[in-house]
Amino acid sequence: xxxxxxxxxxxxxxxxxxxxxxxxxxxxxxxxxxxxxxxxxxxxxxxxxxxxxxxxxxxxxxxxxxxxxxxxxxxxxxxxxxxxxxxxxxxxxxxxxxxxxxxxxxxxxxxxxxxxxxxxxxxxxxxxxxxxxxxxxxxxxxxxxxxxxxxxxxxxxxxxxxxxxxxxxxxxxxxxxxxxxxxxxxxxxxxxxxxxxxxxxxxxxxxxxxxxxxxxxxxxxxxxxxxxxxxxxxxxxxxxxxxxxxxxxxxxxxxxxxxxxxxxxxxxxxxxxxxxxxxxxxxxxxxxxxxxxxxxxxxxxxxxxxxxxxxxxxxxxxxxxxxxxxxxxxxxxxxxxxxxxxxxxxxxxxxxxxxxxxxxxxxxxxxxxxxxxxxxxxxxxxxxxxxxxxxxxxxxxxxxxxxxxxxxxxxxxxxxxxxxxxxxxxxxxxxxxxxxxxxxxxxxxxxxxxxxxxxxxxxxxxxxxxxxxxxxxxxxxxxxxxxxxxxxxxxxxxxxxxxxxxxxxxxxxxxxxxxxxxxxxxxxxxxxxxxxxxxxxxxxxxxxx
Amino acid sequence: xxxxxxxxxxxxxxxxxxxxxxxxxxxxxxxxxxxxxxxxxxxxxxxxxxxxxxxxxxxxxxxxxxxxxxxxxxxxxxxxxxxxxxxxxxxxxxxxxxxxxxxxxxxxxxxxxxxxxxxxxxxxxxxxxxxxxxxxxxxxxxxxxxxxxxxxxxxxxxxxxxxxxxxxxxxxxxxxxxxxxxxxxxxxxxxxxxxxxxxxxxxxxxxxxxxxxxxxxxxxxxxxxxxxxxxxxxxxxxxxxxxxxxxxxxxxxxx
Numbered sequence: 001x002x003x004x005x006x007x008x009x010x011x012x013x014x015x016x017x018x019x020x021x022x023x024x025x026x027x028x029x030x031x032x033x034x035x036x037x038x039x040x041x042x043x044x045x046x047x048x049x050x051x052x053x054x055x056x057x058x059x060x061x062x063x064x065x066x067x068x069x070x071x072x073x074x075x076x077x078x079x080x081x082x083x084x085x086x087x088x089x090x091x092x093x094x095x096x097x098x099x100x101x102x103x104x105x106x107x108x109x110x111x112x113x114x115x116x117x118x119x120x121x122x123x124x125x126x127x128x129x130x131x132x133x134x135x136x137x138x139x140x141x142x143x144x145x146x147x148x149x150x151x152x153x154x155x156x157x158x159x160x161x162x163x164x165x166x167x168x169x170x171x172x173x174x175x176x177x178x179x180x181x182x183x184x185x186x187x188x189x190x191x192x193x194x195x196x197x198x199x200x201x202x203x204x205x206x207x208x209x210x211x212x213x214x215x216x217x218x219x220x221x222x223x224x225x226x227x228x229x230x231x232x233x234x235x236x237x238x239x240x241x242x243x244x245x246x247x248x249x250x251x252x253x254x255x256x257x258x259x260x261x262x263x264x265x266x267x268x269x270x271x272x273x274x275x276x277x278x279x280x281x282x283x284x285x286x287x288x289x290x291x292x293x294x295x296x297x298x299x300x301x302x303x304x305x306x307x308x309x310x311x312x313x314x315x316x317x318x319x320x321x322x323x324x325x326x327x328x329x330x331x332x333x334x335x336x337x338x339x340x341x342x343x344x345x346x347x348x349x350x351x352x353x354x355x356x357x358x359x360x361x362x363x364x365x366x367x368x369x370x371x372x373x374x375x376x377x378x379x380x381x382x383x384x385x386x387x388x389x390x391x392x393x394x395x396x397x398x399x400x401x402x403x404x405x406x407x408x409x410x411x412x413x414x415x416x417x418x419x420x421x422x423x424x425x426x427x428x429x430x431x432x433x434x435x436x437x438x439x440x441x442x443x444x445x446x447x448x449x450x451x452x453x454x455x456x457x458x459x460x461x462x463x464x465x466x467x468x469x470x471x472x473x474x475x476x477x478x479x480x481x482x483x484x485x486x487x488x489x490x491x492x493x494x495x496x497x498x499x500x501x502x503x504x505x506x507x508x509x510x511x512x513x514x515x516x517x518x519x520x521x522x523x524x525x526x527x528x529x530x531x532x533x534x535x536x537x538x539x540x541x542x543x544x545x
Numbered sequence: 546x547x548x549x550x551x552x553x554x555x556x557x558x559x560x561x562x563x564x565x566x567x568x569x570x571x572x573x574x575x576x577x578x579x580x581x582x583x584x585x586x587x588x589x590x591x592x593x594x595x596x597x598x599x600x601x602x603x604x605x606x607x608x609x610x611x612x613x614x615x616x617x618x619x620x621x622x623x624x625x626x627x628x629x630x631x632x633x634x635x636x637x638x639x640x641x642x643x644x645x646x647x648x649x650x651x652x653x654x655x656x657x658x659x660x661x662x663x664x665x666x667x668x669x670x671x672x673x674x675x676x677x678x679x680x681x682x683x684x685x686x687x688x689x690x691x692x693x694x695x696x697x698x699x700x701x702x703x704x705x706x707x708x709x710x711x712x713x714x715x716x717x718x719x720x721x722x723x724x725x726x727x728x729x730x731x732x733x734x735x736x737x738x739x740x741x742x743x744x745x746x747x748x749x750x751x752x753x754x755x756x757x758x759x760x761x762x763x764x765x766x767x768x769x770x771x772x773x774x775x776x777x778x779x780x781x782x783x784x785x786x787x788x789x790x791x792x793x794x795x796x797x798x799x800x
Contacts (some may be wrong), residue, residue, distance in 0.1 A: 444712025
């Protein structure tokens with residue numbers, strides 16, 4: 001009888017409720033679950049769970065491992081809904097398992113078209129859920145709805161042509177009754193867009209092109225026909241502010257990446273954050289971080305939404321709805337998310353392409369810092385001072401956490417650009433001492449050639465509070481918890497727990513492979529778990545019992 | 546499928562051949578040596594009818610075709626798909642394109658047997674290097690140097706050892722808090738430790754916390770043999786080293 005009780009509790013739990021949109025916007029009311037890519041639609045990757053603390057984190061131990069049947073990078077952040085964990089085995093297999101034990105309930109195998117084209121791996125970053133339905137974007141440009149209980153597909157919508165270079169990498173974002181996705185593929189000369197689909201039918205509800213077409217405002221920022229293949233992809237999940245009914249998305253670089261001669265102009269809305277009306281997809285405002293980008297400095301970050309006391313330029317202080325953004329271009333920004341007004345910006349790593357930002361937040365370019373035939377050395381390098389991996393904001397510590405590539409450069413060269421459908425349209429081969437993707441398991445370079453670090457910043461001043469240095473760089477996201485723990489990892493294969501206030505190391509485990517995913521946390525039957533993908537596996541930890 | 550194939554041909558006609566920086570070529574060379582030599586060998590002519598370093602291919606018409614083959618493989622043949630992205634594959638092409646020129650040496654026609662005598666005798670090479678289990682481990686093992694490096698590169702390493710020290714051959718010097726000095730080949734490192742093959746042939750992980758001082762030795766410990774060997778001796782030694790093809794890989798059928 002004793003054993004039956006928890007089992008019944010679990011059954012009662014999983015049978016319970018569907019994920020309504022109300023539950024999604026109030027995700028912090030059920031911190032035992034993790035029901036969106038970043039934990040909540042605010043994009044903070046911060047959990048209110050406090051069972052694991054700085055005092056007891058040293059007692060974390062491995063609970064279970066899920067070994068993916070894939071040698072691609074494991075970039076997905078799982079979802080956990082009432083004791084069931086959902087994740088994606090690259091490229092596009094959805095897996096449902098018992099979140100406490102790792103036992104698999106079902107696997108939905110999706111076979112992408114062999115014509116799918118991806119720039120940087122046949123990978124997927126996660127799922128969205130609404131009701132009893134999971135949503136996954138695929139590397140061949142489809143959006144698929146899958147029954148969360150049976151693993152059977154419900155609908156499959158073609159978002160864009162995979163053979164033309166369109167792909168979907170990121171976890172979709174559910175807003176009300178719609179599923180929002182943006183297209184990747186900027187290295188293949190796509191014209192990017194964000195679109196919303198009816199969650200029940202898969203029918204398109206609205207579409208926002210990230211490059212304005214003829215007659216639309218901003219179209220004039222692209223010379224000639226360059227707008228048709230200007231890229232401006234979406235690589236990571238957007239955020240949502242319920243009160244404003246705005247959804248925010250980071251937009252990727254203009255193409256061709258390294259030869260900007262063919263696309264004179266500022267190239268809107270590449271390298272921007274756009275604020276869209278969630279019901280219509282209409283543009284409310286935009287802010288461009290890197291106008292006329294020559295370096296592939298995508299705004300490829302999750303927009304982090306926070307409310308904080310802010311001292312305005314007129315000296316008045318008041319609560320402000322802000323957006324925190326550490327950009328691939330090496331600058332940390334604070335924007336007003338109601339209006340898009342630039343509030344603050346400072347470099348957070350070594351930067352040589354600009355002398356700094358003007359009063360409106362626009363970079364002042366260094367004239368000869370641009371790709372050349374023979375190659376030009378520029379900091380940060382092509383992967384940026386940070387990249388797609390999630391930052392974290394802790395309302396508890398009031399600090400913003402960024403995984404940074406420091407001392408990192410590339411030699412940017414420029415090649416002729418010619419568009420052919422389905423082929424790479426990048427017009428350069430930037431080289432760097434640091435491999436863009438995980439190279440060998442051996443590090444053969446020095447700190448002067450680039451290293452990784454977690455850095456904590458006061459979001460109001462941009463002043464760095466602490467740094468935790470790594471030897472290798474990192475493609476891991478950052479998770480913070482309300483007990484002031486920070487979890488992250490790196491290419492060395494370590495998964496760390498740090499004190500979020502001081503950066504002191506409290507615990508680590510060697511997972512034996514590149515950690516290129518965002519950690520998350522959840523609770524099953526009162527026990528808190530921490531999960532992170534490393535190498536080709538998903539690892540789960542909890543306190544020793 | 547048919548329209549796609551057509552596109553490839555149009556692209557082949559429209560694309561100019563790429564130009565490559567020295568960094569591209571070096572990167573491509575590393576990828577080539579690590580991934581391609583088992584079948585294509587270090588001279589690019591390991592497969593009948595293909596001579597990669599002399600622009601002789603069976604199917605590829607241009608750089609982009611080679612990239613496509615490197616990435617996707619050739620179904621029904623031993624050429625597998627590879628997990629490179631486009632620009633990694635392109636660096637391999639850059640390496641292949643550069644090799645026709647790079648195989649040039651100042652010496653030629655050396656005799657491997659005489660070269661072995663120089664290796665064992667006058668050169669004293671075995672005091673630092675090792676071939677098939679004989680010699681020292683303090684320098685790079687040369688058992689398969691003929692697969693990994695070309696004539697010109699080997700010659701350059703003998704006459705000007707500082708010109709290029711590969712990352713995996715860097716030497717490392719550490720002083721412990723107790724004052725003991727440890728040197729060796731740096732194999733790997735992380736936040737907490739460095740992994741070396743020390744001068745006593747031990748594989749050791751040194752905890753950073755236990756070290757007072759630790760640094761990479763930038764220059765090669767090897768002396769130049771530029772003025773120690775005659776041109777003929779140099780040619781013989783290069784010929785001997787080029788003949789070092791490593792231990793035969795059983796069970797791998799090369800076709």
